[in-house]
Amino acid sequence: MWRGDKVELTAVQREDLLKYVAWLNDWSVSQFLAPGIPMPLNIEDETEWFENRRKSKENFVFGIRTHAGQLIGNCGLHNVDLKNRTATFGIFIGDKNFWNQGYGADATRTLLRFAFEQLGLNRVQLWVYDFNPRAQRAYEKCGFKRVGVRRQGVFRDGTFHDEILMDILRAEWDALARSAR
Numbered sequence: 039m040w041r042g043d044k045v046e047l048t049a050v051q052r053e054d055l056l057k058y059v060a061w062l063n064d065w066s067v068s069q070f071l072a073p074g075i076p077m078p079l080n081i082e083d084e085t086e087w088f089e090n091r092r093k094s095k096e097n098f099v100f101g102i103r104t105h106a107g108q109l110i111g112n113c114g115l116h117n118v119d120l121k122n123r124t125a126t127f128g129i130f131i132g133d134k135n136f137w138n139q140g141y142g143a144d145a146t147r148t149l150l151r152f153a154f155e156q157l158g159l160n161r162v163q164l165w166v167y168d169f170n171p172r173a174q175r176a177y178e179k180c181g182f183k184r185v186g187v188r189r190q191g192v193f194r195d196g197t198f199h200d201e202i203l204m205d206i207l208r209a210e211w212d213a214l215a216r217s218a219r
């Protein structure tokens with residue numbers, strides 16, 4: 039339904055959840071994700087997440103699939119606030135064979151199109167850790183700008199790290215879309 043150059047954003051199906059459990063139990067993936075994920079995660083935890091998200095009006099969550107239909111990750115808009123027209127973006131490509139090939143940036147752009155052109159949002163923000171330069175680069179490619187830092191906001195592997203706040207405004211998205219034409 040939401041088709042990019044390399045990916046499609048689709049509904050998350052119940053049968054996808056086992057893959058998510060495997061990916062989220064892989065520390066090389068989940069070290070970059072927000073605290074709160076119980077480690078290790080089991081299928082009951084993930085099913086609870088799925089049911090909560092399905093009922094929630096503040097979250098829009100999609101499976102990321104290749105055009106061949108292979109599930110490679112997940113992305114979504116969280117804390118969607120339709121009064122102030124803002125939301126917080128999150129993403130992971132769980133299948134590491136697909137890292138660094140533009141799939142993450144394409145999924146991000148596709149979700150931004152949904153956020154701005156369908157939900158009518160004005161601003162989308164995200165948090166990224168200082169030790170995740172790949173994600174920062176992927177977001178910059180999509181037009182996100184670094185706008186703040188939550189100093190030492192996260193504790194990972196024995197050390198405190200900064201959390202970087204990035205955002206993009208609807209007007210900036212429109213300007214990028216115009217220049218791409």
Ligand SMILES: CC(C)(COP(=O)(O)OP(=O)(O)OC[C@H]1O[C@@H](n2cnc3c(N)ncnc32)[C@H](O)[C@@H]1OP(=O)(O)O)[C@@H](O)C(=O)NCCC(=O)NCCS
Nearest residue numbers: 070130131137138139140141142143166171172173175176
């Ligand atoms: C972050 C993530 C979504 C990005 O998706 P992706 O498909 O790997 O990213 P893309 O290929 O679109 O872009 C990555 C860019 O970072 C660059 N990059 C990779 N490693 C880098 C590094 N160590 N330093 C700087 N840039 C780096 C790549 O070269 C590429 O830039 P380019 O296209 O200019 O060459 C994906 O890697 C992922 O899910 N990682 C694990 C979970 C995660 O970090 N989630 C985000 C939490 S905020």
